[in-house]
Amino acid sequence: MPSPDAIEELTRAVLARLNDDLPAADRFPTDPSTPILGDGGVLDSLGVANFIVGMEEAVERAFGAPVSLSDQDLMGLFAESTVTVRSFAAFLSNRLNT
Amino acid sequence: MEGVRRDLVLVSDFNLTNFANILRGRSDLPWEVRVAPLDQVVTSLSDPPSTKTSAFVWTRPERISTEYQKALLYQPPDASRALAEVDAFADLLQRAAQQHHALYLPTWQARASDRFGARELDHATGVHALLARMDLHLAERLDGTTNIHRLNSTRWLQHAGENAWSDRLWYLTKTPFSNAVFQAAADDLLAVAGQLTGHAIKLIVLDLDDTLWGGIVGDDGWENLHLGGHDPAGESFVDLQRTLKGLKERGVMLAIASKNERSTALEAIAKHPEMVLRESDFVAMRIDWNDKGANVADIIRELNIGARSVMFIDDNPVERARVREFLPDVLVPEWPSNKLLYDRTLRSLPVFDLDTRSREDSRRTELYLAEAERVRSRVDHTDVETWLRSLGTVVEAKPLNDADFARVHQLFGKTNQFNLTTYRWTEKELRDRMDDPQRPVWSFRVRDRFGDAGLTGILGLDLHAPDKAVITDLVLSCRVLGRKVEETMLHVAIAQARRAGKERVEAHYLPTAKNKPCLDLLLRSGLQRTGDTFTWDTARTYEQPGTLELVMAGPIA
Incomplete structure (x- = not known):
């Protein structure tokens, strides 16, 4: 099953792909500590939607395992009020491995 | 791209914010882009804007026609009522065209994955047939309105492949298409807008050996070139030449920059029975052993056209790199190593779109040949x-x-x-x-x-x-x-x-x-x-x- 590092790499790749579709002034950092969801998150509501759809598709392509994130309240799945690239990857890795 | 910067307003019954972001990310964008309120097509097009504003109007057919909407829900549609609804939309667009600088209008799409049984293409009741009739009817109604430019969205969906439609994005954000569709749409829109503002390719400079024909004429002799005949590569070179000839008839000029003995190359052009292009099809020829970058620059100078209107085609990556370095404004497309892909590569380049054909367009080669004679007379x-x-x-x-x-x-x-x-x-x-x-x-x-x-x-x-x-x-x-x-x-x-x-x-x-x-x-x-x-x-x-x-x-x- 995918390691947390592999998921983190995939998460950053999806964020980089989102950046490619944005004007230069609107692009955001993709390092592991970047808050992406919740308080202080760099993604707006459309960005969050693009991100979770991008993650679902990328996970299925990379690991052949479907994962559903878009059909539920994503923030409700997290205990923290701010989700970083790394904490999102850890959450997803845990979900894929259980 | 234009001296007077204009606005482009995106008008749609679905969410085009992702498309707007992709457009804003393009460095060659000639507009300030804004998005009209979601699903307010009639209001957005009815408000008189300034004539500096263009509109990109992307609708779903089920929002234009209630009859089509019924058909999607497996109810029998009334085709004549559907066409009347299209008429109403056409009336709206024609009024809007009077108030806008230009309207860009993608064609309607139905999801190919939606199945409606064996009769989905029947003229009377088929859902897909109905959409084709609606689309054709709209095209007929808008024919002659020269500032409405219809865009072929089928190409965008094909480009995106099986992920063109995104149900996830639809339910989350009311965006029906993936960003791959929007990227292709942005390419197309900018190509058409560029053509309308004088940035289409007007001159193609061509290499000869293994570009216009297969083989090296100086080594093989013109009789042994791969050109036509029962030969896959030979056929592909003839198709490429036919395409080039067609472009020439549309006003795109052709020129040659080739490292060859001039007499040998001209003999092949004159004598090979399968040559589609002959000497009179070219406005300029530099067939010698000089640097290709310098030769292309020389042709551009002779014809007095902007380098951004010029494309250079050569099978040799070294020559392509040389011309790119020497003339950065000249378009040098990557060229496939497989000769069977040459024609398709040329035909897929989004740089030849033309709007209004004029008598001058089709006579362009003749006009520039006259100009070359005129310049030569200067030395006397x-x-x-x-x-x-x-x-x-x-x-x-x-x-x-x-x-x-x-x-x-x-x-x-x-x-x-x-x-x-x-x-x-x-x-x-x-x-x-x-x-x-x-x-x-x-x-x-x-x-x-x-x-x-x-x-x-x-x-x-x-x-x-x-x-x-x-x-x-x-x-x-x-x-x-x-x-x-x-x-x-x-x-x-x-x-x-x-x-x-x-x-x-x-x-x-x-x-x-x-x-x-x-x-x-x-x-x-x-x-x-x-x-x-x-x-x-x-x-x-x-x-x-x-x-x-x-x-x-x-x-x-």
């Missing part, structure tokens, strides 16, 4: 004045009329270098000027002993002010620049202002990245300069150049 004369007199140039000026309207509108849209303001008049604005004696427009045709350059110049005046005439437009095709036609246009402007009782003529130059040739004329014209405004007192005559004959037609005679 010791001074420019004598040479210009020897050309026997005749300039014919006449008020804008219906017969010349399409060409004048096209020339406004495509001329960048000799253009006072680079303002792109909409068709409606231009028609309004035809009926307004205070804002006259004249067209200029130019011919000489080498050929007829056709309608190549436009002069516009505003006579509203009591004491002055303002030159609103001074536009001249680069193909006749430097032959005193531009000075003749100033002469006409000033003579007409005096005739209208004006004390002075003003020209307000609006600089762009490309229109310095117009500034150069104003600087050498003798008009008095204050900033970007140039003035002439009509008490003084502005002499007509003596090297050409001016024929005035219509009321200004």
Whole structure:
């Protein structure tokens, strides 16, 4: 099953792909500590939607395992009020491995 | 891309914010992009905008036609009512076209994955047949409205493949398509807009060996080239040549830059029975052992066209890199190593879109060949004045009329270098000027002993002010620049202002990245300069150049 590092790499790749579709002034950092969801998150509501759809598709392509994130309240799945690239990857890795 | 920056408003019944972001990320974007409120197509198109605004109107057919909506839910549709609903939409678009600079209208799409049984394509009741009829009906209704440009969205969906439609994004954000579709749409939209503002490719410079034919003519001999016959590569080269010939008929010029013995290459072009292109199809040829970058630059100089209008095709990556380095504005597409893909590669390039076909477009090769003869004749004369007199140039000026309207509108849209303001008049604005004696427009045709350059110049005046005439437009095709036609246009402007009782003529130059040739004329014209405004007192005559004959037609005679 995918390691947390592999998921983190995939998460950053999806964020980089989102950046490619944005004007230069609107692009955001993709390092592991970047808050992406919740308080202080760099993604707006459309960005969050693009991100979770991008993650679902990328996970299925990379690991052949479907994962559903878009059909539920994503923030409700997290205990923290701010989700970083790394904490999102850890959450997803845990979900894929259980 | 244009001298006057315009707005592009995205109007849709679905969420186009992702598309807007992709457009805003493009460095060559000619517009400020904004998104109209979601699903307010009628309101957004009914609000009169400024004529500097263009609209990109992307709708779903089920929002235009309730009958089509019924059909999607497996109810039998009433096709005649569906077409009446399309009529209502067409009426809205035509009204909007009067108020906007341009409308861009992607074709409707149905999801190919939706299945409606064996009769889905039946003329009377089939869902997919109904959509095809609606689309065709809309095309027929909009035919002739020249500032509505329909865009082929099928290509965008094919580009995106099976992930073109995104149900996830639809339910989360009301965005039906993935960003791959929007990327392809942005490519297409910018290509069409570029063509409309004079940035289409006008010249293709071609290598010969393993580009226009298979093999090395100097080694193999023309009889042994792969060209036509029962040979996959030979067939593909013939198809490529046919495509190039077709582009030439649409006004794209062809030239050769090849490292070869000239006589050997010309023999192949003349004698090979399967050659589609012959020597007369090329406006210029550099067949020698010189550097290709320098040779392409030489051709561009000879034809006096902008490097951004030029494409270079060569199978050799080293030569492609050389031309890219030497001439960064020239388009050098990556070329496949597999010869069977040459024709498709050329045909898929989004750089040849054309809007209004004009007589001048299809005659472009002939016109430039005449120009080459004209330039060659220059060496026979010791001074420019004598040479210009020897050309026997005749300039014919006449008020804008219906017969010349399409060409004048096209020339406004495509001329960048000799253009006072680079303002792109909409068709409606231009028609309004035809009926307004205070804002006259004249067209200029130019011919000489080498050929007829056709309608190549436009002069516009505003006579509203009591004491002055303002030159609103001074536009001249680069193909006749430097032959005193531009000075003749100033002469006409000033003579007409005096005739209208004006004390002075003003020209307000609006600089762009490309229109310095117009500034150069104003600087050498003798008009008095204050900033970007140039003035002439009509008490003084502005002499007509003596090297050409001016024929005035219509009321200004």
